[in-house]
Each structure stands twice: as C-alpha cells, then as structure tokens.
Amino acid sequence: MPKNQAQEQQEEVEEFNHLEKDLEAAAVEEAVEEKSGIVKKYEFIEDISGVGPATAQKLRELGYRTVEALAMATMREIEAVGVSDKKASQIIQAARSAIGVSFIRADQLLKQRQNVARLSTGSKALDKLVAGGLETQSITEFYGEYGSGKSQVCHQLCVNVQLSLEKGGLNGGVLYIDTENTFRLERIVQMANHLGLNPEEVVKNIIYAEAYTSDHQMFLLENSDEVIKANNIKLIIVDSLMAHFRSEYIGREMLASRQQKLNKHMHKLNALARAFNAVAVVTNQVMAKPDQFFSDPLVPVGGNIVGHTSQTRIALRRASKGEVRIARLVSSPYLPDGEEVLKVTANGIEDMTEEEKAAKKR
Ligand SMILES: Nc1ncnc2c1ncn2[C@@H]1O[C@H](COP(=O)(O)OP(=O)(O)OP(=O)(O)O)[C@@H](O)[C@H]1O
Ligand SMILES: [Mg+2]
Numbered sequence: 001m002p003k004n005q006a007q008e009q010q011e012e013v014e015e016f017n018h019l020e021k022d023l024e025a026a027a028v029e030e031a032v033e034e035k036s037g038i039v040k041k042y043e044f045i046e047d048i049s050g051v052g053p054a055t056a057q058k059l060r061e062l063g064y065r066t067v068e069a070l071a072m073a074t075m076r077e078i079e080a081v082g083v084s085d086k087k088a089s090q091i092i093q094a095a096r097s098a099i100g101v102s103f104i105r106a107d108q109l110l111k112q113r114q115n116v117a118r119l120s121t122g123s124k125a126l127d128k129l130v131a132g133g134l135e136t137q138s139i140t141e142f143y144g145e146y147g148s149g150k151s152q153v154c155h156q157l158c159v160n161v162q163l164s165l166e167k168g169g170l171n172g173g174v175l176y177i178d179t180e181n182t183f184r185l186e187r188i189v190q191m192a193n194h195l196g197l198n199p200e201e202v203v204k205n206i207i208y209a210e211a212y213t214s215d216h217q218m219f220l221l222e223n224s225d226e227v228i229k230a231n232n233i234k235l236i237i238v239d240s241l242m243a244h245f246r247s248e249y250i251g252r253e254m255l256a257s258r259q260q261k262l263n264k265h266m267h268k269l270n271a272l273a274r275a276f277n278a279v280a281v282v283t284n285q286v287m288a289k290p291d292q293f294f295s296d297p298l299v300p301v302g303g304n305i306v307g308h309t310s311q312t313r314i315a316l317r318r319a320s321k322g323e324v325r326i327a328r329l330v331s332s333p334y335l336p337d338g339e340e341v342l343k344v345t346a347n348g349i350e351d352m353t354e355e356e357k358a359a360k361k362r
Contacts, residue, residue: 059081062222064078068276073095075088099275118135119279120133120169121157122156122160126340130332137273139280142314143286150239151182151283153281153316155184157281161173162205163195163197170234170279171234173234174205174207174235175228177220177239179244188203190346190348207227211244218261234279236272236278236280236281238280238281241302282306284301286299298317300315313331314329324341324343324352326341326342343356
C-alpha cells in the first residue's frame with residue numbers, strides 16, 4: 001500500500017474512533033437526563049400516552065411515523081385523525097418533550113444554535129457568502145433562470161453531504177424530490193470521482209423520488225419522516241419547488257388555494273429540517289418584473305409564502321457564455337447581502353482560480 005494511502009486510512013480510523021467517543025458521551029448524557037426525568041424517550045409513536053394502536057395507524061396514514069415529526073405538527077394537523085383538541089395538544093406536547101423542544105432559556109438557545117451544522121457547496125467563495133456553508137434546520141432557496149446552475153448545485157450537495165464534518169459534509173444521506181426529471185446519476189458519479197469517493201457507495205445514500213404533480217410532491221414530503229430517520233438523511237432537496245404548482249394552478253382564482261398548499265408544503269419541509277437537523281434546499285424559477293426600477297427585474301416566483309419560508313435566498317446567474325456563475329445572497333436572517341463568483345464544470349461546483357479571475361478583469 002502506498003504510504004500516503006496508509007496514512008489516510010489511519011486518519012480515517014482515528015476520525016471514526018473520535019466520532020464513536022463523541023456518540024458514547026452523548027448517549028451517557030442522554031441516559032442521565034432520562035433518569036433525572038428531564039426528557040422522556042419514546043422510540044415509537046405508540047409509546048406516547050394517548051396514542052393507541054388505532055390513533056397510531058391514522059397518524060401513520062397522515063405521514064406521522066416518527067416522534068420527531070409529531071413534535072413539529074400543528075394541533076389542526078393532529079385533530080384530523082379524529083382526536084379532541086385537548087388530546088391533540090397532549091400528543092404534541094409529549095412528542096416535544098421527548099425530543100426536547102419546548103420553552104428554553106436564551107442561553108440554552110445558544111446551545112441549540114450550536115447544533116446547527118453547515119454543508120459546503122463545493123465553492124469556498126459561495127460558502128463564505130453564507131458564513132461557511134448551508135445551514136441545517138432551515139430552508140435555503142436557490143433561484144435563477146434556466147441553466148443558471150440550480151440543479152448542478154443540488155447534485156453537488158448530494159455528494160458533499162456524505163463527506164465527513166472536517167471536509168464540509170454532514171456524514172449523511174440525501175432525500176431528493178425531483179419534479180422536472182432532471183436528476184442525473186452520471187453527474188453524481190462524475191462529482192464523486194472528482195472528490196475521490198466511491199460512486200457506488202455515494203449513489204446508495206441518495207433516496208430519490210420523482211414527483212408527478214404538486215399533490216404528489218406534497219405527499220412525498222409528508223410521508224418522508226421514517227425514510228429520513230432510517231437513512232440518516234441530512235439533506236432534503238426539492239428541485240424544483242414551483243414547477244408543478246405553477247403549471248397546475250393557473251389564473252387569479254386559483255392563486256389563494258395554491259398559496260395555501262405551498263405554505264403547508266414549505267411548513268412541512270421546515271419542520272423536517274428542524275426535527276432531523278438537516279439542510280433543506282429548494283430551487284426556484286424566476287419571472288420578469290419590469291416595474292422593478294432599482295432592483296433585479298428577475299424575481300423568484302411563489303410570492304411572499306416562499307419568500308418568508310426560505311430563510312436564506314441565493315440568486316444564481318450566468319456571468320457569460322462560459323462556466324462562470326454569480327451567486328448573490330439576497331436574503332438571510334443575519335448575514336449581509338453579497339456576491340461571489342463560482343464555476344459549474346464537469347467536476348461540479350468549483351471556485352475560479354486566481355488566474356481566471358485576473359483574466360476576467362482584463
Ligand atoms: N457535465 C457537465 N460539465 C460541465 N458543465 C455542465 C455539465 N452538466 C451541466 N453543466 C452546466 O450546467 C448547466 C445546467 O445547469 P442546471 O441544470 O443546474 O440549470 P438549472 O438552473 O437547474 O436550470 P432549470 O431552470 O432549467 O432547471 C448547463 O448549461 C452547463 O452549463
Ligand atoms: Mg434545474
């Protein structure tokens with residue numbers, strides 16, 4: 001075995017041991033908390049008092065198969081199984097206490113924030129724009145014209161999320177909801193090879209579903225909690241968010257019902273991202289708004305609902321005919337707006353080299 005390969009393997013083993021130790025420590029901490037009655041642990045939804053076999057069955061049919069998903073549900077959603085509002089509230093409370101979401105002190109909020117992990121996009125420049133990578137527990141939206149690189153970024157994230165934390169990944173898998181049939185395994189293989197990963201292993205960690213209609217798209221997400229948990233999914237992608245909604249809900253009369261459904265869909269995505277500490281990414285199309293005198297005439301579709309539920313919005317556009325793309329952070333809860341350049345190449349999402357940047361300026 002060549003020397004550096006052996007060394008790499010040794011490093012991997014050490015990394016693994018380190019991770020194991022962390023996990024052990026976390027398990028001990030949890031056991032102590034459990035004994036002291038701070039948090040109750042429920043493994044299955046039936047373990048929650050008030051959830052009998054019949055209620056559990058109905059909850060499953062509605063897509064609540066894990067305690068995590070129940071904790072993020074609204075009363076109205078749970079009442080739909082035919083329980084009283086009081087009972088619905090009790091079930092949600094019990095699920096919340098089980099996974100430790102309730103009122104907390106602000107200093108503990110800091111601890112919760114510390115659980116937010118970051119996923120690298122493959123471009124250091126783009127990562128810098130979002131303070132180190134895409135955040136877990138919230139939704140990031142990429143919008144732009146066709147060919148601007150939205151789906152390419154999604155593909156790259158599918159590979160990157162599988163990397164170790166040190167390498168910018170989250171050691172996790174992907175749930176990919178594809179609405180336009182633009183997911184390409186060949187691209188995943190190319191990107192995996194470029195990063196020195198085994199493509200056969202990489203594709204095993206991508207759970208793929210094609211959504212045929214907007215209802216189907218919603219259904220897939222509503223029924224994904226168990227899949228997410230079982231596959232240690234740390235990245236949930238909806239590419240593209242609006243394609244079906246736009247083509248099915250036409251005209252002003254349908255706008256209100258479209259927005260209502262969209263709100264539900266985004267709420268669900270956000271809830272899953274929070275419950276499973278995962279990154280959620282949606283892509284979005286743009287439309288021209290010629291009356292925007294001072295800002296970008298290309299605005300993302302989906303209106304205020306999408307605008308308010310995507311915590312981070314990144315606009316992508318082509319710089320010229322070549323590989324170069326410009327990413328602009330348009331909205332973030334705490335970061336300043338800004339722009340960075342990156343490239344979409346056969347290898348995936350990359351940074352421009354210093355020479356390329358210099359050549360562009362000339
Ligand atoms: N194998 C590859 N090598 C180099 N560049 C590629 C490769 N595959 C795709 N690209 C680049 O990515 C572009 C397509 O980008 P992408 O599919 O991400 O667009 P999009 O923003 O998702 O558009 P749409 O709105 O149509 O979905 C191509 O035009 C090309 O520039
Ligand atoms: Mg696309």
